[in-house]
Amino acid sequence: MKYLILTLVFTFLAPVTHSTETGKTADEIISEADAVRNPDTPFSIVVSLAEYRSGKKENAMALNVYSKENAASGQYRTLALFLNPPKDKGKVMLKNGTELWFYDPVSKSSVRISPQQRLMGQASNGDVMTVNMHKDYKAELAGEETITDSAKKKVLCHKLNLTSRGDSNYYRVEYWVDKADSRPLKGKFYSDSDRLLKIVYFGGYKTELGRERPTEAIVIDGIDPKLVTKMLFANYTERKIPEEWFQKEYLQRFKGD
């Protein structure tokens, strides 16, 4: 019974810990975890996704994603060029704050889309890589937990409860960060009605652009848990990305090379 009481205390009362015994605040932990996912210079990665339902592969796609941090807001702006499947090849999606555009090279038209429209596509899964959690969410330490990572290893983590500061895709996030080296290992993303939307496991850590970064993520759909997406991140490349590229008129010029 005492376990249950402890659980209820941890789960529902969620005591707020402002710093760990090492003295790190929640903000510091989340900033360090952001730095693991996101290089501090503009960069591009090739994201390959495969979507499985009940273990059966249903969809696959690949994107070339260019990202650059907005110095003023701290948020990442992204240009995603679809490489696969054939029906989507050449399409471009721009995310610049709340301004989202979708360009189709066949119709040569740019259509403004809402954040929800972006979420309809698998491209939104790329968000988990380039979201600047520190800027988008207010962080609170919820203690330490030993979780099993995607490689089935037990890892002692900081558990953080994140709450949206306003313009993010998810209302709140539960986030587990490796206590030893600040690597993000797991996130659970919720809507404003507290509906679980995604569970994400980060893994495959390899040295890319100067430090260990995740090269794969597994995303479990919160609404339909039989839907699992595996993503691989390859070709981390430092880029010069001019500000002009985040204008909608540039989409038709973007070649992703």
Next chain:
Amino acid sequence: MVSKRVSSTFQRGLILAAALGLCRQNGFAGQDEDLDLIPDFISAAQPAAAPSPAAGGNYYKFFIEDEAQTNARRHGVLLPLPGKYVPAWSNRFTFYGKADVRLTPSLSLNIVDRFNHLSDIHSDFPSGAAQNDLNEAYLSWNAYREYYLDAGRINLKSGVAVGFNPTDFFKKNAISLRTSEDPIVLRENRLGTVMARAQGILPFGTLTLAAAPEISDKPGRFITDRTSFALALQRTNAYPRYLAKISSSYKAISSDLLYYRENSTSYLGANVSRSIGDSFVFYGEWSGGRRYSLATDALIYDAKLYGVDGSKYAYVVPGDSKRRFRNQAAAGFSYTESSRKRSTFVEYHYNEAGMTNKDWDNWFLAGYAQRLLNFPELAPVYDQVNTVLWSIRDYAQRNTEPITRRQIFIRNQWQEAFTKRLDLANLLQLNAADRSFFLQSSAKYSLTDNLFLNLSAYFYAGPEHSEYGSINKWSAIKPGITYLF
């Protein structure tokens, strides 16, 4: 050490809580149980290697498509379209090719071509069953940073609305084959205009300048012929045209301001869009300039295409024939339910040059008159009048503007409807004055990543003296197949 003990206690507690059904989060229990949702083979699986990102910056797209069409005729329409009949069926085979090839680091060549084979002629091309549309062919030079110069046949598009784009000035006469009534599909199939375009993209906005020369309509020349493989530049370059456009974004409000000049007449235009919350995008589009009414424009300029001097028949539609400042506008919003993968666009279209209720009354009056005065000897005159009247509607369609003043447009698209492989799109155009409507429902089923089955159904409904009720077919079914290379 302490923290590890607490963690262990926490885990055991979670298991207990899960057993008692006290865990929240939609049936997802403890953290380790989340991991159980991932089948082992997925953890080990490697998604197929991604293709190299746009090797050399080149982009190619090719597809072949075959589409049949069966029509259900409407008999006894007030004004039958003279010289045209509604075939019981027709077939279109299309080969589409698009290439964007980088010739040097700063110079690229863009070509879009569409070859159609029509087994039953339902176009106005007299030379047979083949129709080739060179939609684009231009060179693009990246002169400096993000400054570009383009020259050749270019599809320059503007506008934020879906169903009607008042600021898309180069759409006029550009659709050579109506493969669909869906504006999104039509946008993929139109002729570019021969022009020179300069574009400077800056961190805070974009300036676009374009100039298109007049290429006079002289039959017998490859560039202006209406034969199967001719360039038909007379369609897109009938007049000298100039465009200046400034695009910018401020506090998530995106806007364009446009100045357009065609044949010594100036037009102004503006676009604005903004997303509100997670699900809505609101947008508006406006243009205005001095022009005739659509009916007068058609009678003056367009009936000639059919060998008829329309101006002689202006009396049959005696509406507002003055040249004056007229507005066109489209305003609406899109709403998305991402959990259901559905998006809906709702728009109101206004065309001050379009036909009023009185114009429509006059249009149908000619039909009543023919029915009442059934003199066989006047048949040739009736045919001429019918040709002129239908040229007004044809003119509106070829200019991609609503023929009537007020129109409601709704488009709903549903990705992965019922199954991952099925996409649905429904479109409704409602004449706000006579309540007649056009409905198009389309389904696309992907057999593989490259092979798609398509099915569309059209319905034209309304009383016989209404816009859609007067069309000489009430329905059409279009099955098709597409293969992407």
